[in-house]
Structures are given as C-alpha cells and as structure tokens.
Amino acid sequence: MLDATRPFRLTPQRAAVFQVVRDACDHPTAREIYARVKACQPGIGFATVYRTLNLLAAHREILELQLGDDAVARYDANTAPHDHILCTSCGAIADINVPLPESTTRQAARESGFEVEGYELQFLGRCAGCVTQ
Amino acid sequence: MLDATRPFRLTPQRAAVFQVVRDACDHPTAREIYARVKACQPGIGFATVYRTLNLLAAHREILELQLGDDAVARYDANTAPHDHILCTSCGAIADINVPLPESTTRQAARESGFEVEGYELQFLGRCAGCVTQ
C-alpha cells in the first residue's frame, strides 16, 4: 500500500494514521482517528492527523466522506466506488454497492447538460437492530 | 406558503429569510442568505438567520443540504424530492430529477438489512459552460 515509491514520506505518524483508517469499520471522524492513533503514537498532535488525512485523501489512498447532515468529515479506507447507508435511529453507517443503471446517469446528463464524472449515493433508513427494537 | 396557520410566528425577519431562499436559484449558504437578507432587513443578526433556517427546515418549508465536501449547509426552497449535480470546475449546483428504479432501492435494503426510508443522490461533473472552455 504505502511504501517508498509514494511521492511523500512514510513517517511513523502517517503510517499509524493510515493503519487506523484501514482497521476501522465505522467511518471514523478526524477526532476519533486522533484518539485511536494516540494509543500507539501518544505524542501525535491534532494538526498532524488532519494534515495526514488530507494528504492521504489527495493521493486517493483514503476517501473523505460527508455523510448525513453532520458537517463533519468521515474517512474510509475503501477507495473502490461504493455507496453508503445511514441509520437514522442509531447513526450506524454501512458500506453497500448498488451501481446505478447506465440509463440513470445518462438521464442526469441530459437533464442538466453536464458531463457526468461520477456520483455519490447515500441511503437513509433503519438498521436491523433498530427495526426490531 | 407561510401564513397565520403555521405553528410559529411570521415575523418580518423570518419572512425575509424565507423570501430570500425562495428567490435564490443557487442553493445559498447561511452566510450568503444573511448577506442578502441584510438588504431589506439591515438590522438582522446572524443568530436570527440560523434560527430561522433551522425552524423552516424542521417544518419542511425548506431543505437543508450537505453538498460536496464543503462541510457547510446549503438551503433549497424546492421541497419536492429531487437530486443535484455539482460542477467540479466552477462549483455550480443544479437541481435534477432522476428517480432511482425500485430495484436499486430493494438491492440496497437486501445488501444492508436496513429498512430503507429514502436516499440522497448527487452527481459530479462539468457544466456546459466549463466543458466548452
């Protein structure tokens, strides 16, 4: 993944941040990542975490997501195109993969006159646990 | 739209904020709305604008949107379900209407185990003006 061939230096702090994002299965915020990185890099500062997340996102090593109406960035080590679903009850976030039909993208282009490059799709609902409660 | 039958008072400040959002065709931010409202309500404060936008959104008179990776809320007086497309070059935002096939929603439910209540779909691309440049 990250090695000497990258156009940026792989410092222990950066490696720790990247490891935390890869190990996470809950789309953590920068603050949550900071707390987890503290476990193995106690001296790390906020700024380094933010700078590293921006660096990794700029190099497409991770994704920066804006989910729900939170106004807080979340991070995802799964860089393959995929979608998300959010539980409106408990806030859980899950990865899903529901490609749009080609016709839908074509319709978006036709309606808007835009050249479509991609899309972001999030579903809202209630997770299995919250439904049975 | 807003009249005496609403469960909240229609003050001149609130009417001005609502009017600005309805007249806007660019999905303005709270700060932009504040600047425009100043034109007819020079004494209005930030807090009143934010409180009014939250009030109107809570009563489904307007929509609060989180578009792109901006981490800033935008507002839309079009409360009918619809989608958006963003120009990655100039930042333009357009409304579009591309309903997802039923099968796509069903697939999301099946993959996640969630009870799907809705979705948000944004396309990314380049607008006609930016393409020809």
Place this chain on the structure above:
DNA sequence: GTCCCTGCAAAAGTTTTGCATTGCG
C-alpha cells in the same frame, strides 16, 4: 402580563495555519 422573538456577544466545534524545532536523507 406573558411568552415568543430578536440582537449581541460569547461559546462550542471542526479544520487550518504559523512557526520554531526535530530529524531523516
């Protein structure tokens, strides 16, 4: 009079930036 609303200021929260220091290459 009561209650809701407003405006101002301060607070809260996230993210960025400035700068001196550190440490790899």
Place this chain on the structure above:
DNA sequence: CGCAATGCAAAACTTTTGCAGGGAC
C-alpha cells in the same frame, strides 16, 4: 546541511447558546 514533517498554539470559520431587551397578543 537542507528540507520536509512534527507539535503546539493560535486563528479561521461555521453554527449554537445565553441573556437582556422588546414586541405581539
């Protein structure tokens, strides 16, 4: 040595909250 990266603190920015004053009913 030279340059990039770090850590700390302060700043920038959006949004919320506390509170005293004022207006509507």
